[in-house]
Amino acid sequence: MDYYKQIFKRKSFHIFKNTDTLTDSEIQGLKDFIKTVKPLNPEIKTEICIVPESETTCKRGGQYCILFYSETKGEYLRNIGYIGEQIDLYLASQNIGALWFGIGKLQNMQINGLDFVIMISIAKMPEDKFRKDMFQSKRKPLSEIWSGDTLGVAEIVRFAPSACNTQPWIVENAGNNLMVCRFKKFGKRGIMPADKVRYYNKIDMGIFLFMLETCLEYENYTYERTLFADTTDDSIEQTLVAKYTYSSK
Ligand SMILES: Cc1cc2nc3c(=O)[nH]c(=O)nc-3n(C[C@H](O)[C@H](O)[C@H](O)COP(=O)(O)O)c2cc1C
Numbered sequence: 116m117d118y119y120k121q122i123f124k125r126k127s128f129h130i131f132k133n134t135d136t137l138t139d140s141e142i143q144g145l146k147d148f149i150k151t152v153k154p155l156n157p158e159i160k161t162e163i164c165i166v167p168e169s170e171t172t173c174k175r176g177g178q179y180c181i182l183f184y185s186e187t188k189g190e191y192l193r194n195i196g197y198i199g200e201q202i203d204l205y206l207a208s209q210n211i212g213a214l215w216f217g218i219g220k221l222q223n224m225q226i227n228g229l230d231f232v233i234m235i236s237i238a239k240m241p242e243d244k245f246r247k248d249m250f251q252s253k254r255k256p257l258s259e260i261w262s263g264d265t266l267g268v269a270e271i272v273r274f275a276p277s278a279c280n281t282q283p284w285i286v287e288n289a290g291n292n293l294m295v296c297r298f299k300k301f302g303k304r305g306i307m308p309a310d311k312v313r314y315y316n317k318i319d320m321g322i323f324l325f326m327l328e329t330c331l332e333y334e335n336y337t338y339e340r341t342l343f344a345d346t347t348d349d350s351i352e353q354t355l356v357a358k359y360t361y362s363s364k
Pocket residue numbers: 125126127128129214215216217218219252274275276277278279280315318319322
């Protein structure tokens with residue numbers, strides 16, 4: 116899978132219009148792909164199911180929803196973000212439109228002792244409905260999210276998707292280390308309650324880490340990753356979640 120290429124093509128289909136129909140073999144392909152995804156933490160049990168969108172509260176015109184279930188231990192939200200972004204990018208490669216749908220609910224909020232975490236709604240879309248110029252997408256200025264040498268990575272990874280486009284990441288590049296933090300500005304209040312913001316932003320950080328690694332690999336860096344537990348205290352503006360010590364190949 117050329118994940119890097121799909122970063123430029125993917126986008127959120129907030130409403131699916133003029134959809135095509137996903138065939139059984141496309142669904143089988145997706146199921147096969149799901150079996151190959153790499154977790155951040157293999158010790159956390161997860162399950163991924165595909166159900167008709169009509170079985171969920173998501174009403175965006177998608178044909179199916181991909182449901183993510185997990186053991187709720189450790190950094191399970193970050194783990195789901197990391198896994199889910201691999202799927203998001205795969206879907207773009209197959210001309211399957213996707214929408215991470217944080218507010219979605221469903222009847223079976225548990226399976227096999229695992230809790231429902233989040234869903235992605237999907238529908239087959241014509242190729243020309245995907246992103247044509249990623250650089251036109253609304254994002255924070257680079258200087259707000261990255262300090263130090265950009266490595267050709269910052270310019271691309273900043274387009275990672277996030278809940279309500281919050282982009283809760285900050286990276287400091289110093290001495291061959293990328294220090295990746297979850298950032299929550301003091302006092303800034305959006306439309307979501309604080310605990311919900313934290314919940315989604317932890318998923319966002321997993322998404323970001325997957326895209327960051329994809330970009331580092333594309334730019335021929337090797338790296339050693341160290342993950343840190345994410346504190347949930349809002350009295351801290353910046354929480355270190357990962358460190359990447361990199362070198363050129
Ligand atoms: C964890 C997560 C949850 C999201 N939840 C919703 C949602 O409930 N409703 C919605 O319309 N979009 C949702 N989105 C989509 C974001 O609004 C979208 O990714 C962001 O605005 C950036 O746009 P882009 O994905 O087109 O690049 C979610 C995205 C993420 C990553």
